[in-house]
Amino acid sequence: MNAPLTSGYNFAYLDEQTKRMIRRAILKAIAIPGYQVPFASREMPMPYGWGTGGVQVTAAVLGADDTLKVIDQGSDDTTNAVSIRKFFEKTAGVATTTVTSEATVIQTRHRIPETPLKEDQILVYQVPIPEPLRFLEPRETETRTMHALEEYGLMHVKLYEDIARHGHIATTYAYPVKVAGRYLMDPSPTPRFDNPKMHQSPALQLFGAGREKRIYAVPPYTDVVSLDFEDHPFEVNKFDKPCALCGAEGVYLDEVILDDRGGRMFVCSDTDHCETRRADGNRGEMSPDSSENRP
Amino acid sequence: MYVAVKGGEAAIDNAHALLAHERRGDPSIPEITPDQIREQLALAVDRVMAEGSLHDRDIAALAIKQARGDLIEAIFLVRAFRTTLPRFGASEPLDTSAMSVRRRISATYKDLPGGQVLGPTFDYTHRLIDFTLAGGAAPPAPATATQGEAAPHVTTLLDDEGLIERNPSAAPDAPVGDLTREPLAFPASRDLRLQNLARGDEGFLLALGYSTQRGYGRTHPFVGEIRFGTVQVGFHAEDLGFCVDLGTISVTECEMVTQFKGSAEAAPHFTRGYGLVFGQSERKAMSMALIDRALRTAEFGEDVVAPAQDEEFVLSHSDNVQATGFVEHLKLPHYVDFQAELGLVRQLRSEFAARQADLDAMRKEAAE
Numbered sequence: 001m002n003a004p005l006t007s008g009y010n011f012a013y014l015d016e017q018t019k020r021m022i023r024r025a026i027l028k029a030i031a032i033p034g035y036q037v038p039f040a041s042r043e044m045p046m047p048y049g050w051g052t053g054g055v056q057v058t059a060a061v062l063g064a065d066d067t068l069k070v071i072d073q074g075s076d077d078t079t080n081a082v083s084i085r086k087f088f089e090k091t092a093g094v095a096t097t098t099v100t101s102e103a104t105v106i107q108t109r110h111r112i113p114e115t116p117l118k119e120d121q122i123l124v125y126q127v128p129i130p131e132p133l134r135f136l137e138p139r140e141t142e143t144r145t146m147h148a149l150e151e152y153g154l155m156h157v158k159l160y161e162d163i164a165r166h167g168h169i170a171t172t173y174a175y176p177v178k179v180a181g182r183y184l185m186d187p188s189p190t191p192r193f194d195n196p197k198m199h200q201s202p203a204l205q206l207f208g209a210g211r212e213k214r215i216y217a218v219p220p221y222t223d224v225v226s227l228d229f230e231d232h233p234f235e236v237n238k239f240d241k242p243c244a245l246c247g248a249e250g251v252y253l254d255e256v257i258l259d260d261r262g263g264r265m266f267v268c269s270d271t272d273h274c275e276t277r278r279a280d281g282n283r284g285e286m287s288p289d290s291s292e293n294r295p
Numbered sequence: 296m297y298v299a300v301k302g303g304e305a306a307i308d309n310a311h312a313l314l315a316h317e318r319r320g321d322p323s324i325p326e327i328t329p330d331q332i333r334e335q336l337a338l339a340v341d342r343v344m345a346e347g348s349l350h351d352r353d354i355a356a357l358a359i360k361q362a363r364g365d366l367i368e369a370i371f372l373v374r375a376f377r378t379t380l381p382r383f384g385a386s387e388p389l390d391t392s393a394m395s396v397r398r399r400i401s402a403t404y405k406d407l408p409g410g411q412v413l414g415p416t417f418d419y420t421h422r423l424i425d426f427t428l429a430g431g432a433a434p435p436a437p438a439t440a441t442q443g444e445a446a447p448h449v450t451t452l453l454d455d456e457g458l459i460e461r462n463p464s465a466a467p468d469a470p471v472g473d474l475t476r477e478p479l480a481f482p483a484s485r486d487l488r489l490q491n492l493a494r495g496d497e498g499f500l501l502a503l504g505y506s507t508q509r510g511y512g513r514t515h516p517f518v519g520e521i522r523f524g525t526v527q528v529g530f531h532a533e534d535l536g537f538c539v540d541l542g543t544i545s546v547t548e549c550e551m552v553t554q555f556k557g558s559a560e561a562a563p564h565f566t567r568g569y570g571l572v573f574g575q576s577e578r579k580a581m582s583m584a585l586i587d588r589a590l591r592t593a594e595f596g597e598d599v600v601a602p603a604q605d606e607e608f609v610l611s612h613s614d615n616v617q618a619t620g621f622v623e624h625l626k627l628p629h630y631v632d633f634q635a636e637l638g639l640v641r642q643l644r645s646e647f648a649a650r651q652a653d654l655d656a657m658r659k660e661a662a663e
Contacts, residue, residue: 009379013379015379015381038478038480039478040475040476040477040478041478042378042475043374043375043377043378043475043616044375044378045375047371047616047619047620047623047624048616048617048619048620048621048624049620049621049622049623049624050620050624050627052620072627072628073628073629073630073631074631077303077304078303078627078628079303079306079307079627079628080627080628082303082304082307083307109627110629110631110632111631128621128624138607139607140481140607140611141481141482141607166643166646167646170639170643172632172635172636172638172639173631173632173635173636174632189629189632190631191631191632191634191635192635193635211617211620211621213478213479214478237634237635237638238638239638252631252634253634254630254631254634255630255634255637269630269631269634
């Protein structure tokens, strides 16, 4: 991404005809929550599996007045988040931010921000395998039929077998959800910790899978229910300690190895959330003394 | 201890600068030019054109240079360029029987109208490293011949006797499928299957074609014909109301003739497998033809039992730009998912240890 890309390309890279095609798919996806809409995914200048679906969805919904935030694993500063943010700075010239509450469009890989989203925000997920049933049934022809018939017994059997074998459901991310009481949906490989945030979210949630050529959506204020059983209710991942830098509890934490003698600390996966809390004076057990040292 | 959670951006810029530096190699060696690649690494250029799905030798050569010779990376560059190009429409079908032939061979007939034309080929060479090439001596001038008589397709000769299935008749007004503009759905029509294979990875197609020869979906194939050369591309311009020549492209075409034992409804006859790729790549065109036939298994009422016969399996995994992207995305950070798995494994292990402790306690009690 060294060479300047801007000259000769349309606003946000894709031509208007392609954007219209993607918007039509998005509208259909919003109209049928959780349903995977096939779309003519384009080849993008970044590799498949690195967010081409999310990038196409973002390009299709982005306007000149938008403020874009891009996160990967909760962080604004991981390599791929930097690369995608730069891509839109270059090709669309839109304002970018790392502050969740300031963004109008947030493209994400594997996390939902800790700061609750609002009505005027769009969360765009990058999706590697859109089909929640794929690892139970590899054939698209089969899984499409299963969705059409709302035949989701296979997934319940899988979860039941988890319980029979391990005593509890052993799916920790990409935990299947049912959307608006109809379609089984893959929430993308977000940790199941984030699943409850999808339920009745005021923000529009769009999912783009470029390689698999599928778009799906959860409209604002839609029921998103994680599958479970009455005697084994859905639970989120829990952490024993708060964030070592900002002291936040009830957030998703990354484990950071400190040395080769078993030393480790747990810090917020959502870097913006952590920084905002520290700027507000919150401290964790391992935070540097002075706020000037904040990155 | 202070943990860095930021600092990626400068590192990324530096990595790209280092890549540009490495690409150049030793500055005391003259820099390679795209022209040299186009002329002297012509088969690499052909592969990038074919799988990049764009007939442009200069773009392909430049992509090879930019990709440091990594052909899949070069194909990716070409694809990302191609996707931004405007579409004017679909050309008229190529008339490959009117090809200006550089090479044309048949394995089913010793001689045939148009003759066997060996052309530029590695076949029949001894694969001995030629140390004289290191010196760069000019090769001797090749023998030349004028274009001979017309070379009709071998399969049309079989057609006359009704020995081979008829090709479906041309449907000039039928829409042309394009999987780059419409997402592929299954079952896919043959035009889309062929488009997918023509863009597919040479190595993947080769291995699948090979597997059919080793019994995983056997078709008893014969090379009816392979031809390589240039053909005219015509375009019907709506504004003008007639067909205009856009120029010539180089293609390799392979027609496999395969066995069919017949069924209750159909007498025994030969069937077809078809391969067509940009540039010169007989390996790819032959593999494509083998797989095309294998993917028609169900059409002939035969059982789909082998990977090469399985449309979803073949078409979903043939594209090397998709494949390399998804395989290599595993390099991206996955720490939030890994964290979730770490938590689970720790929990499972502690539950396991607790169960073991209970068991040990019970055994101890029983022993006492």
